Amino acid sequence: MKQEYTISLFTEDHIGILGQITIILTRRQINIESFTASESAVQGVYLLTIVVTTTNEMVQKVAKQMEKLVDVLKVFVHTSEQIVYQEIALFKVSTKSLMSGNIIDHIVRAHQARILEVSPEYMVIEKTGHRTEITKMLTQLEPYGVLQFAKSGRVAITKQVKELYSYLQEMDEANSVRPENVKSLN
Amino acid sequence: MKTAKVKEKTNKKTQVETDTRISGADAIIQSLIIEGVDTVFGYPGGAIMPLYDKLLDYEDKIRHILVRHEQGAAHAAQAFGMVSDRPGVCLATSGPGATNLITGVANAFLDSVPTVFITAQVVSHLIGSDAFQETDIIGISMPVTKWNCQVKNAEDIPETIAKAFYIAKSGRPGPVLIDITKDAQIEKLDFKYKKCDYLRSYNPKLPLKTKALESAAIMINHAERPMILAGHGILLSGAEKEFKEFAEKTGIPVASTLLGLSAFPSDHRLFAGMLGMHGNYAPNILTNQADLIIAIGMRFDDRVTGNLKKYAKQASIIHIEIDNAEINKNVTVDIEIHNDAKEALTHLIPLVKPGSHEKWIREFRILDKTENDKVIKNETKPESGEIKMGEVVKTVSDMTNGDAIIVTDVGQHQMYAARYYKYTKPNSWVTSGGMGTMGFGLPAGMGAKLARPEKHVITFIGDGGFQMTMQELGTIMQYKIPVKIIILNNNFLGMVRQWQHLFFEKRYASTELVNPDFVAISKAFNIPAKKIVKREDLKGALTEMLNSEGPYLLEIKVEKKENVFPMVAPGAGVGEIRIE
Numbered sequence: 156m157k158q159e160y161t162i163s164l165f166t167e168d169h170i171g172i173l174g175q176i177t178i179i180l181t182r183r184q185i186n187i188e189s190f191t192a193s194e195s196a197v198q199g200v201y202l203l204t205i206v207v208t209t210t211n212e213m214v215q216k217v218a219k220q221m222e223k224l225v226d227v228l229k230v231f232v233h234t235s236e237q238i239v240y241q242e243i244a245l246f247k248v249s250t251k252s253l254m255s256g257n258i259i260d261h262i263v264r265a266h267q268a269r270i271l272e273v274s275p276e277y278m279v280i281e282k283t284g285h286r287t288e289i290t291k292m293l294t295q296l297e298p299y300g301v302l303q304f305a306k307s308g309r310v311a312i313t314k315q316v317k318e319l320y321s322y323l324q325e326m327d328e329a330n331s332v333r334p335e336n337v338k339s340l341n
Numbered sequence: 342m343k344t345a346k347v348k349e350k351t352n353k354k355t356q357v358e359t360d361t362r363i364s365g366a367d368a369i370i371q372s373l374i375i376e377g378v379d380t381v382f383g384y385p386g387g388a389i390m391p392l393y394d395k396l397l398d399y400e401d402k403i404r405h406i407l408v409r410h411e412q413g414a415a416h417a418a419q420a421f422g423m424v425s426d427r428p429g430v431c432l433a434t435s436g437p438g439a440t441n442l443i444t445g446v447a448n449a450f451l452d453s454v455p456t457v458f459i460t461a462q463v464v465s466h467l468i469g470s471d472a473f474q475e476t477d478i479i480g481i482s483m484p485v486t487k488w489n490c491q492v493k494n495a496e497d498i499p500e501t502i503a504k505a506f507y508i509a510k511s512g513r514p515g516p517v518l519i520d521i522t523k524d525a526q527i528e529k530l531d532f533k534y535k536k537c538d539y540l541r542s543y544n545p546k547l548p549l550k551t552k553a554l555e556s557a558a559i560m561i562n563h564a565e566r567p568m569i570l571a572g573h574g575i576l577l578s579g580a581e582k583e584f585k586e587f588a589e590k591t592g593i594p595v596a597s598t599l600l601g602l603s604a605f606p607s608d609h610r611l612f613a614g615m616l617g618m619h620g621n622y623a624p625n626i627l628t629n630q631a632d633l634i635i636a637i638g639m640r641f642d643d644r645v646t647g648n649l650k651k652y653a654k655q656a657s658i659i660h661i662e663i664d665n666a667e668i669n670k671n672v673t674v675d676i677e678i679h680n681d682a683k684e685a686l687t688h689l690i691p692l693v694k695p696g697s698h699e700k701w702i703r704e705f706r707i708l709d710k711t712e713n714d715k716v717i718k719n720e721t722k723p724e725s726g727e728i729k730m731g732e733v734v735k736t737v738s739d740m741t742n743g744d745a746i747i748v749t750d751v752g753q754h755q756m757y758a759a760r761y762y763k764y765t766k767p768n769s770w771v772t773s774g775g776m777g778t779m780g781f782g783l784p785a786g787m788g789a790k791l792a793r794p795e796k797h798v799i800t801f802i803g804d805g806g807f808q809m810t811m812q813e814l815g816t817i818m819q820y821k822i823p824v825k826i827i828i829l830n831n832n833f834l835g836m837v838r839q840w841q842h843l844f845f846e847k848r849y850a851s852t853e854l855v856n857p858d859f860v861a862i863s864k865a866f867n868i869p870a871k872k873i874v875k876r877e878d879l880k881g882a883l884t885e886m887l888n889s890e891g892p893y894l895l896e897i898k899v900e901k902k903e904n905v906f907p908m909v910a911p912g913a914g915v916g917e918i919r920i921e
Contacts, residue, residue, distance in 0.1 A: 167542045171479060171489070178484050219666040225488040225508055228542045326544050 159188075160214045161233045161240065161311050162221070164203040165195055165319050169226035176203065176227075179220045185209050189242070189286075189308035197319055200228060206309050229322050233313060240311035244289040245271070246280040246296055247303035259299060266292045277302060362529040365495035366395040369459065369521065372502040374402050375534050378430050380421060380791055382406045382414035386434025387474055389461035391526035393432075406791065406820060408784065409812035411438050415445020416781050416810070417788030419454045420771045424746055425792035428509060429456040435463055436474030439520070440481065444778060446516050447485040451775025452600060453577060455514035457505050458482075465493040465522040478520050487515030495528035499535075507537035512545030513664040514577055547663070549688055553678045557635070557659045558692035560676065564633035564657075566701045567593045568624070570616060570645075573600035573774075574638015574663060580683035581605070581767045584637065587686050592697035594705055596624035598639050600774040603764035608743065613705050617645040618909045619756040622716075622920055623708035625909060628653050629916035630704070637661045638682040641671040642775065651914025661685045715920050716906050721761055727900040728876055730754050730829045733883075734761040737799060737827070740883055745797035746771065746789050748824075750782030750806030753835035756905045758801045769796075780809030783826065787817050790824040797825065797887065804830040804856050814866040817892045825886050826894040828859055831901050839904045844911070863894040870894040 166172050173192070180187060188206045195202040207214065214232050222230040250273065252259060263270060268282035282292050289306055363371070369392055373381070381403060385393040396405050408414040411433045418429030429449075433442050439460040449456045462468065463475045479491050488508045492501050498521065505517040561567060575584050581604055588595050588605065594613040595605050599620075605612055614621030616628070625647075628634070634656045639645070646652045649671060660674040661682055668677045678685050720731030734757050737745070743763035748771040749755040755772055764770055771789050773781040786800030807828050817824060834852040841849050863870035869889060873882045879897070886893045909918045 170491070171483060174480065174483050182484075216666070216670060219668075219670075223664065223666045225540065225543045323541070326541065 157208055157210055159206060159208050159235055160211075161235065161238055161309060162205045162207065162214070162218060163231045163233070163311060163313065164205070164221055165197075165228040165230075166201050166203060167226040167228065168199060168201060172224070172226050173203070175224050176205075176221055179217050180205075180207065183209075183213060183217055185213070185217065191308035191310055193310070195319065197323065200319070204309055204311050228326075229319060231313060231315075233311070237315070238311040238313050240285070240309050241283050242286055242289060242307050242309055243281065243283045244293070244304065244306040246282070246293070246301055247277050248280065248296060249300045249302060250274065250276055250278055252299040259296075262292065262295050266295075268292065363532050364391065364395065365498050365521070365526040365528050365530060366392040367398075368495065368498045368530055368532050369502065369526070370395055370399050370403060371532060372499050372534055373430060374399070375536070376502070376506045377427055378403065379427065380404045380406065381430045381432055382408055382417045382421070382788065383432030384408055384411050384414060384434065384438060386436075386438045386461070388435035388463055388523045389432060389438070389526075391523060392459075392461065392521075405432075406787075406816065409815045410810065411441035412444050412780065413784035413810055413813045413816065415442045415456075415458070416448065416778070416784035417791070417813075417816075418456050418458075419445060419449045419452075420748060420785035420788035421792040422454050422456055423771050424768050424789045424796075427792065428506065429454070429788070431456065431458045432460075433458070434461045434474070435478070435523075436476050438474075439478040440476055443481060443485065444776075444780075446482055446518065448773055448776040448778045448781065449516040450485045450487065452773070453514050453573060454516070455509040456516040457502075457509050458486075458516060458518040460518060460520045461526070462491065462520045462522045464524045466524075468493075468522070478518065482518045485516070486518045487513075489518040489520070491520040491522075492525050493522050495525045495530040498525065498530065499532060500537075503535060503537040504540065507540070508543065512543070513574075545663075547680050549684060550678050550680055551688065553676050554685060554688050555692060557676050557678060558689060560633055560657060560659060561591060561593075561635065562694045562696070565698070566627075566631045567591070567633040567635060567698065568613070568627060568631040569593050569595045570634060570636040570639055571595050571597045571601040571604050572637060572639025573598065573604075574661075574682045575601060575604040576638075576768055578638065578663070578681045578683040580638075580686055583683055583686040583690065585609075587690050587693070590690060590695050591693050592695070592699075593635070594624075594698070594702055596620075596628075598642070598645055598774075599759055599772065601639060602759060603767055603770040606765050607763040608765060611702075614709070615759055616915075617642075618647070619760070619905050619907070620909075621709070621760070622712035622907050622918060623705040625907070625915040625918040626708055627704060629655065629914065631656045634658045635661070636674075637686070638663070640664070640667040643671070646671060647909040647913055647915045647917075651916065653915075712907065712920065717761075720757075723876075728874070728879060728897055729903060730757040730831075730899050731761050732876075733827065733829060733879065733897055733899070734758050734801065736879060736883060738762040740880075740887060741797055741799070745769065745799050746793060748772070748782055748786040748789050748798060748800040750800075750802040751777045751779045751836075752803045752806060753831075753839065753903070753905050754801045754803045754829040756836075757829075779806040782806055783810050784813045784816075786824040786826065787813060787822045790822050791820075794823075799825045799827060801827050801829060803835060804828055804832060804854060804859070805834045807859070808856075811862065814863065814868060814894075818866040818868060821891055823889075823891045823893075825889075826892070827886075828894065828896045829899050830856065830859070830896055831899050831903065832856055833901060835903070836905070838902070842902070842904060843908075859894065859896045868892045868894055870896065872896040872898065874898040
């Protein structure tokens with residue numbers, strides 16, 4: 156059964172890593188529904204958050220193929236229940252529509268959004284939340300004229316207790332304790 | 342925000358320091374020398390000229406083999422790496438030089454061969470401007486390399502090359518490509534070289550899966566109809582000795598993948614033959630009757646498994662594999678042992694009890710006899726008709742006592758070479774498995790011979806594949822590489838014709854070839870050559886070939902419309918293998 160998965164990848168800062176990751180998804184015909192890249196809590200390590208809809212079997216297979224990439228440190232796959240996540244959306248609406256009473260203000264309050272900027276011509280509203288909430292707000296604003304709409308990809312924090320830092324330490328220890336293991340032919 | 346930093350190890354094992362600043366080109370060559378490279382295959386061109394210029398200064402340390410096409414360099418380097426303990430290294434210029442390598446890079450990728458490809462790139466300020474002979478080789482090679490990297494500053498050269506060799510050789514090996522700009526080859530740097538043996542994000546040193554190994558041992562000790570599937574990973578980890586000990590101690594029959602051939606002696610009493618589409622009858626059928634399958638260093642490729650829905654459903658499966666992404670990829674297994682084959686086997690041997698499975702092995706023998714009566718006898722010892730490919734391979738095997746290095750191209754002759762040569766020495770089999778690259782044979786043959794001059798290196802090639810890379814006869818001529826070339830000529834693209842015969846209503850679309858005079862071509866390259874058509878001339882011609890000092894080309898006219906059997910038809914299960 157297909158469902159939504161959030162893949163969190165911790166990577167080194169290597170040019171081209173993004174290409175390598177998308178190639179893995181492309182070969183398996185998996186569409187990227189949302190994508191964000193940012194720094195992580197570990198200096199020099201980047202966090203990529205990718206949302207896909209596929210089967211559990213397939214997401215596990217692609218996660219292993221991603222983790223195999225030389226510059227990928229660790230890959231985690233989570234269902235939406237296992238993470239705390241948000242997206243951010245910005246709406247640009249015509250200031251004239253404000254004249255039509257308190258409706259915009261009502262919508263902003265009802266959605267716990269906030270107004271970032273107001274000019275004589277337009278105003279910019281910010282909303283953070285889940286995709287469904289953002290879509291709902293967009294639907295309500297649309298009758299009043301949405302001049303621009305932009306939405307970010309998902310950012311996610313996992314609920315698991317073990318953090319990347321401990322994985323890195325484990326890797327470090329495994330490498331320092333174990334004997335030289337470079338293979339050669341013959 | 343709390344930040345934590347994991348310190349990178351700095352193991353200073355090999356440090357070579359020089360006082361004076363040297364050019365990037367010098368640094369490339371000196372780095373290669375420190376990594377133990379003594380032979381490189383390549384082709385010069387504009388962007389790589391600074392490096393080629395410096396190669397002249399190191400002629401006593403690095404031998405450069407000028408090929409006739411970069412694809413040839415890639416295949417030769419791969420074969421060089423496969424039969425020796427030295428990595429295969431290739432040089433090519435930017436643009437077409439680099440793109441011509443790609444088939445060879447992809448071939449090395451699918452067959453997990455450690456190779457390092459160095460391509461030149463246009464000067465760094467021109468990158469991205471569609472400059473003359475500029476291609477995005479990093480982008481192009483991304484899906485077919487284990488790792489790739491562009492170098493734009495000379496000072497980054499030593500570290501990048503050290504990383505490249507470490508990544509290519511460790512873990513599941515594979516090709517690595519480094520793209521070095523022309524200006525980085527010219528720029529000066531303070532040369533310091535430190536071999537790489539640690540990368541934070543890359544962890545080939547896997548903790549031993551002791552619990553899984555213990556469970557595996559219990560299953561092995563209790564199995565009644567166990568079978569080992571031996572893959573290329575055994576050769577790549579250098580585990581032939583441990584593997585033989587394991588098989589002999591447990592008395593379990595060993596079936597091999599195409600790339601696993603030569604990991605276990607073909608004449609060993611426990612050797613059950615080859616798996617897969619054109620493998621042997623017994624191991625394919627009995628895959629679906631075994632109660633336990635122990636897969637070592639292999640990846641359940643579709644040519645091995647046939648239809649997955651009909652593959653070994655009754656068996657418990659133990660999978661020893663260094664690449665975690667291969668475990669549970671095609672076949673769901675019961676025990677995962679994500680470890681290097683050598684380490685896993687070393688730990689497993691003391692845990693297993695001495696055993697024998699004579700009753701089970703007799704089932705192999707019965708099926709072997711059927712295959713022998715219906716296929717092998719007629720193919721290896723025919724009494725009438727035209728010469729058969731199988732009999733040529735069998736005769737060569739007998740004449741060389743299974744001691745030669747056998748190289749092949751791709752197609753019917755490849756399957757015959759896999760089936761009828763008795764491999765007695767590890768790494769004595771060089772073929773294009775995963776990619777199935779026609780044109781691999783001739784350049785791979787010369788690469789193998791350059792790596793192992795003391796061995797007979799015999800390349801079997803079909804008339805189709807030979808014409809894909811036959812310009813490498815020029816390289817063989819120039820360097821007098823004493824490789825023996827056998828063209829098994831049936832004037833057909835035989836394997837495709839076989840499929841047309843079996844699955845496309847005998848509609849032979851574009852498979853019949855009008856061929857040139859191969860002997861004349863060979864002689865034009867100053868390579869002695871002979872053509873035979875009669876059975877009685879076979880042994881004499883092979884003797885002459887084997888006794889010749891230099892390179893030699895023997896064209897053998899073989900039966901025109903032969904089909905390779907047994908065969909697991911596409912879509913069929915291994916248990917449905919056809920014998921005729």
